[in-house]
Amino acid sequence: IWISPPFVNLYIMTPLHGLAVALLAFTGGWILCRADVGDFTPCLQFFYNSWPPKGLAGTPVCQRFCNQYHFATLYNRQRRSPWFSAYLYSVPTGKRPKASWKFEPQLAYPAADGNMIPFPPGPVDQNVVESQAVELDYINSTYTRGHLNPSLHHQSHEDRASTFTLTNVVPQKAGSNDGPWEVLEQTINETLAAYCLGEAYIVTGIIPYQQDEPWLHNRVAVPEYLWSAYCCPNYNNSLPQELQEAFPTYAAIGRNDRNSTEEIVPVDKTAKKEFMGYDVRQMPLATLEMYLKDRFGTLVSVFYEQCTGSV
């Protein structure tokens, strides 16, 4: 179907130069552009053994920013939020960039350029609003913007800036995002920086509610849990006692709702009040996959051969 977009020129700020650049979002000449939405083929490098997780259905998005791929996301159009994001860890340096939130034009216009672009000031194109979450969904809600691929797991400025796209974000309670989930991200950072010798592949996703799922404005589905797992096949064998189980794989599930039952993740009643009920439970990859199978009703495999195969 041929859709002609109302926006032709979109002005973006390049983070490197701060220059306003006129970006042709859609002209006849761009039609041959390789699609970034609908196919993981251009960004298989973000998956261990080029093997995206199996068992979850959604819209693949190769997350392109400044003409480079930075990570991959499996997006769900109905939920207007991702199932997971997959990325390569690199030891971070520098500060978190000032958030400039972006969207994925190809979700609204399949023939648009594949680079993510910052939301314009003022009203957002209606097809963009229909096709994905927008800033208004989160503003004044009781949920924060929870990165699946977090800015703090990356070294380069562009890798970091590229995580600020709403297709990489789910509604996350502040008690999780600023509490136990952030601690998890920092723990993974310290562990991988210290003992992972080669690539570390990380996949972070969500577990939906079984019933009575909350939504933001009837548009964006809120997850009950977040999960994360990494695969670091090449690591330092002289691990301290407490990290013996942390390689080559490791996984965790975090609560996003204080009222959830404690079957998957128990609650520490001694935690600080603002973080109580948002616990994160560390577990082996196989245990995570068991919970995913339970909730999704199908076998979910996060890494090729559980990250144990030699490739």
Ligand SMILES: *[C@@H]1O[C@H](CO)[C@@H](O)[C@H](O)[C@H]1NC(C)=O
């Ligand atoms: C958010 O809430 C504040 C304070 O109630 C209000 O001034 C502002 O207009 C609201 N913003 C939006 C986008 O609803």
Ligand SMILES: *[C@@H]1O[C@H](CO)[C@@H](O)[C@H](O)[C@H]1NC(C)=O
């Ligand atoms: C991540 O780990 C590196 C290496 O240990 C450290 O220098 C850095 O401060 C850590 N960053 C965060 C945000 O924890």
Ligand SMILES: *[C@@H]1O[C@H](CO)[C@@H](O)[C@H](O)[C@H]1NC(C)=O
């Ligand atoms: C492995 O870890 C040990 C103990 O922390 C350290 O002494 C050694 O230098 C590390 N080896 C490599 C290759 O990083």
Ligand SMILES: *[C@@H]1O[C@H](CO)[C@@H](O)[C@H](O)[C@H]1NC(C)=O
């Ligand atoms: C948890 O349950 C209480 C009591 O039923 C309710 O008031 C509150 O809104 C619930 N919290 C969430 C995050 O759903």
